[in-house]
Amino acid sequence: MNFIETRGNDGVKPKEVTFSQAIENPSASFGGLYIPKFLPQIDKKFIDECMDLSYKELTLKIIKLFDIDIDDDILKNAVDLYDNFDNKQDPVPLKKINNILFINELYHGPTRAFKDMALQPFGDILSTLAKKENNNYLILAATSGDTGPATLNSFANKDNIKVVCIYPEGGTSDVQKLQMVTQKGKNLKVVGIRGNFDDAQTALKALLNSNKFKNKLNNLHIKLSAANSVNFGRIIFQIVYHINAYIKLLKQNEINYADEIYIAVPSGNFGDALGAYYAKKMGIKIRKILIVSNSNNILNDFINTGIYDIRERKLIKTISPAMDILISSNVERLIYDKFGAKRCKELMSNLKEKGYYKLDSNELEILQKDFRGYYCDDAQTKHYISEYSFMNNYLLDPHTATCIKAYDDIKCAKRKTVICSTAQWTKFAPAVLDAISCGNKTKINDIDALENVAKIMNIEIPKSISNLFIKPILHKTVIDNDQSQLENEIFKFLEE
Numbered sequence: 073m074n075f076i077e078t079r080g081n082d083g084v085k086p087k088e089v090t091f092s093q094a095i096e097n098p099s100a101s102f103g104g105l106y107i108p109k110f111l112p113q114i115d116k117k118f119i120d121e122c123m124d125l126s127y128k129e130l131t132l133k134i135i136k137l138f139d140i141d142i143d144d145d146i147l148k149n150a151v152d153l154y155d156n157f158d159n160k161q162d163p164v165p166l167k168k169i170n171n172i173l174f175i176n177e178l179y180h181g182p183t184r185a186f187k188d189m190a191l192q193p194f195g196d197i198l199s200t201l202a203k204k205e206n207n208n209y210l211i212l213a214a215t216s217g218d219t220g221p222a223t224l225n226s227f228a229n230k231d232n233i234k235v236v237c238i239y240p241e242g243g244t245s246d247v248q249k250l251q252m253v254t255q256k257g258k259n260l261k262v263v264g265i266r267g268n269f270d271d272a273q274t275a276l277k278a279l280l281n282s283n284k285f286k287n288k289l290n291n292l293h294i295k296l297s298a299a300n301s302v303n304f305g306r307i308i309f310q311i312v313y314h315i316n317a318y319i320k321l322l323k324q325n326e327i328n329y330a331d332e333i334y335i336a337v338p339s340g341n342f343g344d345a346l347g348a349y350y351a352k353k354m355g356i357k358i359r360k361i362l363i364v365s366n367s368n369n370i371l372n373d374f375i376n377t378g379i380y381d382i383r384e385r386k387l388i389k390t391i392s393p394a395m396d397i398l399i400s401s402n403v404e405r406l407i408y409d410k411f412g413a414k415r416c417k418e419l420m421s422n423l424k425e426k427g428y429y430k431l432d433s434n435e436l437e438i439l440q441k442d443f444r445g446y447y448c449d450d451a452q453t454k455h456y457i458s459e460y461s462f463m464n465n466y467l468l469d470p471h472t473a474t475c476i477k478a479y480d481d482i483k484c485a486k487r488k489t490v491i492c493s494t495a496q497w498t499k500f501a502p503a504v505l506d507a508i509s510c511g512n513k514t515k516i517n518d519i520d521a522l523e524n525v526a527k528i529m530n531i532e533i534p535k536s537i538s539n540l541f542i543k544p545i546l547h548k549t550v551i552d553n554d555q556s557q558l559e560n561e562i563f564k565f566l567e568e
């Protein structure tokens with residue numbers, strides 16, 4: 073299958089590209105994104121055939137439906153990376169909380185966030201392609217915490233790829249920072265910036281738009297690619313775990329074929345949610361996808377009013393930082409899917425030029441057939457973490473916990489509900505401790521918080537987390553928020 077563009081074609085780029093072209097060079101005409109020409113369909117026969125498959129086999133079977141230009145052995149090697157998750161037999165456990173509530177634990181990979189689900193196999197595929205084609209790529213990532221560790225871990229020591237990861241010094245949790253600065257790999261460079269996440273992101277964007285920078289890369293025969301979820305190479309792996317949850321519910325006799333479920337997603341860039349939407353469109357019986365925001369509730373507003381408006385908004389720092397976002401990139405793929413390329417281009421240029429766009433009432437109705445929006449502020453999030461730790465003996469991370477707001481709203485419908493759990497509590501231990509100790513532990517570092525929570529809940533800190541605190545620090549570069557300093561650091565690294 074080939075891939076087409078969300079904002080139509082500009083007459084310069086090819087009208088259609090292959091999967092490998094779409095992942096190597098993810099920016100499409102007019103600043104748009106690549107999407108598959110159509111979504112393959114899953115029927116009862118297909119589901120029946122999946123009932124006894126492992127997660128890896130299911131992934132391969134679903135990807136096969138997309139008929140992409142990647143050899144079977146490359147795909148197989150990529151999904152073998154799920155063997156490094158906590159439980160090889162069951163890399164993505166579905167935990168039953170009560171008769172209707174289930175938690176799809178997507179965080180059992182090496183960096184304890186759901187980013188591993190897609191970045192592990194994606195990194196492997198991109199590097200294999202680059203090597204085969206004798207191309208060299210630079211991946212630049214600005215991170216507020218979870219994308220950085222997952223990207224570095226995925227590409228560590230991979231051929232033909234170099235990664236530079238920029239994080240705000242002091243703007244991530246201790247665990248997230250340690251995951252980055254202790255990550256081994258000759259092809260990796262981690263740079264702290266004295267500033268916040270916006271500063272890191274702005275510095276990066278300026279570089280990506282600089283012709284001087286691109287020319288210098290050209291001279292070194294290095295191409296740029298991207299590893300965030302604008303890359304379809306990540307989205308394809310994010311469809312699978314939603315389908316897997318549905319099949320598990322069938323296997324465990326929780327539902328019958330054709331029963332509809334709810335899926336709730338703590339949303340940031342809308343990649344996880346888009347995966348659920350695609351699963352629904354492919355034929356999985358999902359009544360509605362419940363999109364949950366934190367106090368940066370732009371997605372909730374959009375789904376409830378049809379208005380996407382960033383004009384009066386300032387980014388609010390919350391205890392669920394991976395959802396602190398105003399421009400949610402993958403909404404564009406949804407808009408394209410619902411309303412076509414012409415309308416998508418129009419709305420996206422409105423957002424860029426005027427800071428907002430508005431769906432008409434007809435379009436809003438169409439959107440609301442598939443989605444419901446919610447938002448959950450920090451106080452309520454802490455309340456849910458505390459409630460579930462004491463009532464259900466289950467520790468929610470602050471991102472996952474926001475979804476309880478959606479569950480509370482729809483639980484009287486008695487429909488099975490799957491919440492996507494996007495991180496392990498260990499990545500956000502100070503906020504979790506604060507929640508379960510009734511809010512009297514505000515300023516505490518990660519290691520003390522980890523130990524306190526483990527003691528209160530009578531659980532162990534996973535080795536992959538406690539080891540971080542004794543590993544040597546390998547990346548010590550911290551610079552001012554200054555584009556030319558950043559550029560210097562990047563070329564010093566590339567020319568080594």
Ligand SMILES: *Cc1c(COP(=O)(O)O)cnc(C)c1O
Pocket residue numbers: 185186187218219301338339340341342343344345394395471494495
């Ligand atoms: C990235 C992330 C999210 C947001 O996921 P999107 O696909 O960008 O919507 C939510 N929670 C955690 C812990 C994350 O790391």
